[in-house]
Amino acid sequence: HNCYVDISYNYSSVARVDCAEGGMALPNPVLWWPLGMGHTPGLMYDIIITIEDLETLVTDQYSLPYGFRKVYWDADTLKINNEPFYMHGIARHEDSIIRGKGFDQATLMRDHHLMMWMGANSFRTSHYPYAEETLQLADRHGIVVISECAAVSLDGFNDQLLENHKNALTELYFRDRNHPSVVMWSVANEPRSFRPEAGPYFESVMEHLRSLDTSRPLTLILYDHDLDVTDYAIQYADIVGVNKYMGWYSDPGHLEAVGKQLITSLRLWRETLNKPIMITEYGADTVAGLHSLPSLMFTEEFQAEFLTKYWEVFDELRAEGWFIGEMPWVFSDFMTKQEIRRVAGNRKGLFTRDRQPKMAAHLVRGRYQAMMADATINHDEL
DSSP states (O other): OEEEEEEEETTEEEEEEEGGGOOOOOSSOOBOOOTTSSSOTTOOEEEEEEEEOTTTOOEEEEEEEEOBOOEEEOSSOEEETTEEOOEEOEEOOSEETTTEESOOHHHHHHHHHHHHHHTOOEEEOTTSOOOHHHHHHHHHHTOEEEEEOSOBSOOSOOHHHHHHHHHHHHHHHHHHTTOTTEEEEEEEESOOTTSTTHHHHHHHHHHHHHHHOSSSOEEEEEEOBTTBOOOSSGGGOSEEEEEOOBTTTBSTTOGGGHHHHHHHHHHHHHHHHOSOEEEEEOOOOBOTTOOOSSOOTBSHHHHHHHHHHHHHHHHHHHTTTOEEEEOOSOSBOBOOOOOTTOSSSBOOOSBOTTSOBOHHHHHHHHHHHHHHHHHHHHHHHO
């Protein structure tokens, strides 16, 4: 039999090698770019493996979509294909009003079109690996993904948990490694990493993942306790993700205090760690159609004002060169267990659970679309 590998672009083979040769090179490939960087986003090749039986002439083929891109990071920045990349994205959940918890194809298409309508260039798979179809669509649309392990609010850092955690990361890596959209790995969300035993635990976790992949940065998502930067795990990450709820869970309703508190806290993290920082969650529960002037908690006006207060800080810190991204919590309302702090689920969505926009979605669209226009202009000036 014959066995060979083709790299195909626009249905034409641009490189071929015999399977026995074990490797191939593609000089000057067309690069995969994220949405809104001044290049055509989401360009993909197909890697096609063909086996032919010379006697029966039966052919078997396997095709793998693949994008070529380079990720670089240091103490200040994140770059894709040697150009600075600022994440203006969103945190999500696999949840919808009819299907409930889980993957739904129609909802996937609606969500991705709404993200593109907003101008979001990235999302985090909070707080678990999403369906492979989601990543395949992100590849094609040029939307960057932070792929997150299903490790939420970890505590009790024992050997059995560590073994399970490493196994989950291994499975995540081998499933998602060939997606160009996956630019960063998140090893956990809001672990109890203020405990000293979290230090050696996450050092081992990070070492394990780096033994599999050195081409992507690693992040750990922290729940920030205002001005307390006691944490024993984040030192082992490459990029710092912080969830912030000043004006909601702390000092609820007092948006006048957000600016000074937020900028002081984020600069303290920067001074402590000297790593790139992004905000991976910030938001306020909002009941669609509930209005108040002056704004009150749970109204659409409050959510809009809440986001705007955070943006003032983000813009100032981005100019300092080390603040690399923002993701509101959350894309759409989703169901939770019943409790007194939830009004029929988590209502922090920019969209309702049936994917209709609140006032905040239009505000985010205005901000993100302007960012994409600026990025395109800056590229054209090069």
